[in-house]
Amino acid sequence: MRLLAAMSGGVDSAVAAARAVDAGHEVTGVHLALSPAPASLRQGARGCCTLEDARDARRAADVLGIPFYVWDFHERFADDVVDDFVSEYAAGRTPNPCLRCNEKIKFAAVLDRAVALGFDAVVTGHHARLSDGVLRRSVDSGKDQSYVLAVLTPEQLALAVFPLGESTKADVRREASTRGLAVADKPDSHDVCFIADGDTRGFLARRLGERPGDLVDAESGAVVGRHGGAFGFTVGQRRGLRIGHPAVDGKPRYVLSISPATSIVTVGPAPMLDVTAVHAGPPVWTNGAPVLPFEGTAQLRAHGAVSGARAHLVRGRLVVELQEAQRGIAPGQAVVLYAGDRVVGSATIESTG
Amino acid sequence: MYLDHAATTPMLPAAIQAMAEQFARVGNPSSLHAAGRESRRVVEESRETIAAAVGAGPNEVIFTGGGTESDNLAVKGIYWSRRDADLRRRRIIASAVEHHAVLDCLEWLGKHEDADVTCLPVDALGRIHPAELRAAIEEAPEDVALVSVMWANNEVGTVQPIRELAAVAHEYDIPFHTDAVQAVGVLPVDFTASGVDALTLTGHKLGGPVGAGVLLLGRDVACTPVLHGGGQERDVRSGTLDTPAIAGLAVAVAGAVGDRSARSARLAGLRDGLVRGVVQRVPDAVLNGDPGDQYLDGGPTRLPGNAHLSFPGCEGDALLMLLDARGVECSTGSACSAGVSQPSHVLLAMGASVDRARGSLRFALGHPSTDADVAHLLDVIAPVVDRARRAGMAGTRRESVSVREHTTGADRSEAGGPAR
Ligand SMILES: Cc1ncc(COP(=O)(O)O)c(C=O)c1O
Numbered sequence: 001m002r003l004l005a006a007m008s009g010g011v012d013s014a015v016a017a018a019r020a021v022d023a024g025h026e027v028t029g030v031h032l033a034l035s036p037a038p039a040s041l042r043q044g045a046r047g048c049c050t051l052e053d054a055r056d057a058r059r060a061a062d063v064l065g066i067p068f069y070v071w072d073f074h075e076r077f078a079d080d081v082v083d084d085f086v087s088e089y090a091a092g093r094t095p096n097p098c099l100r101c102n103e104k105i106k107f108a109a110v111l112d113r114a115v116a117l118g119f120d121a122v123v124t125g126h127h128a129r130l131s132d133g134v135l136r137r138s139v140d141s142g143k144d145q146s147y148v149l150a151v152l153t154p155e156q157l158a159l160a161v162f163p164l165g166e167s168t169k170a171d172v173r174r175e176a177s178t179r180g181l182a183v184a185d186k187p188d189s190h191d192v193c194f195i196a197d198g199d200t201r202g203f204l205a206r207r208l209g210e211r212p213g214d215l216v217d218a219e220s221g222a223v224v225g226r227h228g229g230a231f232g233f234t235v236g237q238r239r240g241l242r243i244g245h246p247a248v249d250g251k252p253r254y255v256l257s258i259s260p261a262t263s264i265v266t267v268g269p270a271p272m273l274d275v276t277a278v279h280a281g282p283p284v285w286t287n288g289a290p291v292l293p294f295e296g297t298a299q300l301r302a303h304g305a306v307s308g309a310r311a312h313l314v315r316g317r318l319v320v321e322l323q324e325a326q327r328g329i330a331p332g333q334a335v336v337l338y339a340g341d342r343v344v345g346s347a348t349i350e351s352t353g
Numbered sequence: 354m355y356l357d358h359a360a361t362t363p364m365l366p367a368a369i370q371a372m373a374e375q376f377a378r379v380g381n382p383s384s385l386h387a388a389g390r391e392s393r394r395v396v397e398e399s400r401e402t403i404a405a406a407v408g409a410g411p412n413e414v415i416f417t418g419g420g421t422e423s424d425n426l427a428v429k430g431i432y433w434s435r436r437d438a439d440l441r442r443r444r445i446i447a448s449a450v451e452h453h454a455v456l457d458c459l460e461w462l463g464k465h466e467d468a469d470v471t472c473l474p475v476d477a478l479g480r481i482h483p484a485e486l487r488a489a490i491e492e493a494p495e496d497v498a499l500v501s502v503m504w505a506n507n508e509v510g511t512v513q514p515i516r517e518l519a520a521v522a523h524e525y526d527i528p529f530h531t532d533a534v535q536a537v538g539v540l541p542v543d544f545t546a547s548g549v550d551a552l553t554l555t556g557h558k559l560g561g562p563v564g565a566g567v568l569l570l571g572r573d574v575a576c577t578p579v580l581h582g583g584g585q586e587r588d589v590r591s592g593t594l595d596t597p598a599i600a601g602l603a604v605a606v607a608g609a610v611g612d613r614s615a616r617s618a619r620l621a622g623l624r625d626g627l628v629r630g631v632v633q634r635v636p637d638a639v640l641n642g643d644p645g646d647q648y649l650d651g652g653p654t655r656l657p658g659n660a661h662l663s664f665p666g667c668e669g670d671a672l673l674m675l676l677d678a679r680g681v682e683c684s685t686g687s688a689c690s691a692g693v694s695q696p697s698h699v700l701l702a703m704g705a706s707v708d709r710a711r712g713s714l715r716f717a718l719g720h721p722s723t724d725a726d727v728a729h730l731l732d733v734i735a736p737v738v739d740r741a742r743r744a745g746m747a748g749t750r751r752e753s754v755s756v757r758e759h760t761t762g763a764d765r766s767e768a769g770g771p772a773r
Contacts, residue, residue: 028674033693113671
């Protein structure tokens with residue numbers, strides 16, 4: 001097959017490309033330029049969009065002896081991922097930009113272009129297993145990325161290849177080192193790649209301006225503090241609330257909900273965070289619709305806990321009841337349904353109960 | 354099939370041999386002992402060879418580390434000297450289609466040295482008209498520090514009326530620099546006859562080594578150094594002279610200039626066949642730049658090896674990748690930033706749309722090019738353009754929204770850009 005390997009400059013995508021080459025495919029490496037003005041050097045472990053990362057990717061492609069190009073997707077990324085990220089926060093929701101990037105960029109815009117240019121599929125270094133159209137968790141549960149791939153449709157998955165799902169991250173690093181890939185010891189990237197300094201709140205404040213409002217205690221109804229913008233908060237957040245005086249019950253307060261219209265951030269004690277049901281949007285089934293109601297497990301955050309779940313549709317939208325209460329579940333995140341380690345589908349959370 | 358000779362071209366065997374001989378020897382040309390004297394002799398003979406080949410005096414040859422350095426030295430150095438002699442002189446007049454080695458100097462001088470840049474427009478063929486230069490100077494003749502216009506454009510191949518432009522500048526006693534990197538060894542370049550005050554040339558575009566170049570600088574042209582140190586080159590350029598590179602450069606310049614007219618005629622023939630063949634196979638492909646059917650100062654109006662074509666509805670990057678996969682190595686001709694090719698400032702200056710600028714490729718023939726190279730390109734170009742056109746601008750850009758929400762594979766192939 002003619003495969004397009006998306007190479008971020010990290011160890012995973014380099015080894016994924018290497019395995020595709022070993023498997024006898026005709027592989028072309030591509031690095032996605034996602035930032036309009038990439039920094040020349042990486043700062044810490046953030047991001048995958050610096051010139052240094054592009055160089056690392058190019059170097060890995062050279063070692064593998066495959067052609068390598070940089071594809072400029074920064075405009076699409078700005079529209080579909082960054083703007084979406086900002087407007088989701090502005091609307092009081094908590095987006096997952098990696099998931100959005102997979103949905104709109106890597107397995108949509110990039111895939112479209114790859115197919116149009118004659119490639120049969122796109123290879124990435126995601127830690128997940130995919131065979132016969134069935135998407136499953138990686139064997140490395142600590143590194144499993146099936147959650148951020150659960151937005152993909154069968155059509156998208158049919159054109160994707162994930163060569164790393166049967167390996168642990170440690171195996172991948174060892175293999176990179178054996179193969180002479182210099183990225184073997186490169187730190188994992190985490191956080192939001194387009195916020196170079198890691199200051200999400202500052203980034204949002206620059207994009208949205210200050211929008212001051214009240215912190216209101218859910219139990220007493222009292223105004224317990226002020227804030228510079230509701231977008232700076234996520235459901236379940238405890239730190240940085242700057243509540244002037246302790247609550248009457250002396251218990252710590254957490255963000256329970258965010259109302260961008262009124263700029264009110266509601267806080268309350270931990271038990272009020274408990275969520276036993278989520279109402280989500282229309283689901284995407286990764287391999288066709290399951291029998292409904294569906295009984296299995298649900299994961300509501302990347303690397304979050306898993307709960308027994310029962311899901312059904314109400315007027316085309318997904319409703320999931322959870323066996324164990326979950327905390328810190330925010331609208332905007334995805335609820336992903338699993339049958340064992342198999343990804344069944346996902347939907348975006350609209351409200352919780 | 355290497356069709357990117359404007360980016361760099363293979364060294365001439367004689368140049369390789371001349372360098373190899375020098376690599377085996379020791380001797381700093383500035384040293385006073387015998388080994389130094391021997392190196393000095395090689396350097397000076399090389400200087401004389403180059404001077405003779407390009408119609409300059411040996412004292413006008415300043416060895417540098419290549420085209421970029423020569424451009425930097427000429428533009429910054431002459432600007433500084435002219436400004437220091439008269440503080441009103443802060444204006445630099447340059448064409449809109451210069452190489453980045455000149456353009457970025459101008460930008461830097463603007464930011465850090467208070468320079469004012471007047472950009473000369475070009476016509477649809479990429480040519481600068483002497484009347485435009487005159488008009489630009491006339492705005493305020495006393496504040497012009499220098500004029501810089503390239504001899505021939507590296508992207509679209511259009512040759513400029515350098516002699517005439519230099520004459521206009523000289524009417525106002527303004528020094529004139531030309532970046533002749535693409536011209537030397539291809540067009541009849543005579544430093545003295547052209548009347549220019551400073552001229553950039555580089556080794557690796559004419560069969561010499563990379564990292565070796567020359568700034569021809571008129572004897573009476575003041576130029577402040579960029580590199581300070583031992584003052585080896587007329588106190589204008591410092592750094593131990595690279596004897597092997599200089600020896601190779603001299604052999605290459607002499608060789609390229611020596612067989613220039615026969616080679617240029619042969620390349621122009623190949624190039625015309627290439628353009629004709631491509632347009633036959635891709636009828637809407639259009640040649641950018643001067644057609645090259647006229648004469649200017651004894652040479653053609655277009656670089657003989659240059660074929661720069663736009664392929665409507667295609668993206669240059671996609672064409673380049675598809676051709677690369679079929680063994681054709683070419684370029685979009687324009688600069689990259691972070692590996693991402695930018696729409697060519699040259700085509701934009703010529704009035705092309707961003708889409709046309711992005712949908713272009715440069716095929717550049719050089720001394721080793723043959724009929725077989727062109728034939729191979731013609732074999733693959735039609736299906737490649739067809740494929741790139743169907744891909745259109747798929748995905749990358751805002752104007753071509755092609756996000757497919759859960760569509761089927763069949764729909765996908767229609768995504769983005771004009772479908773056919
Ligand atoms: C017109 C022109 N000027 C300057 C340069 C830079 O020359 P060099 O690569 O020797 O620094 C080039 C080559 O890239 C060129 O084409």
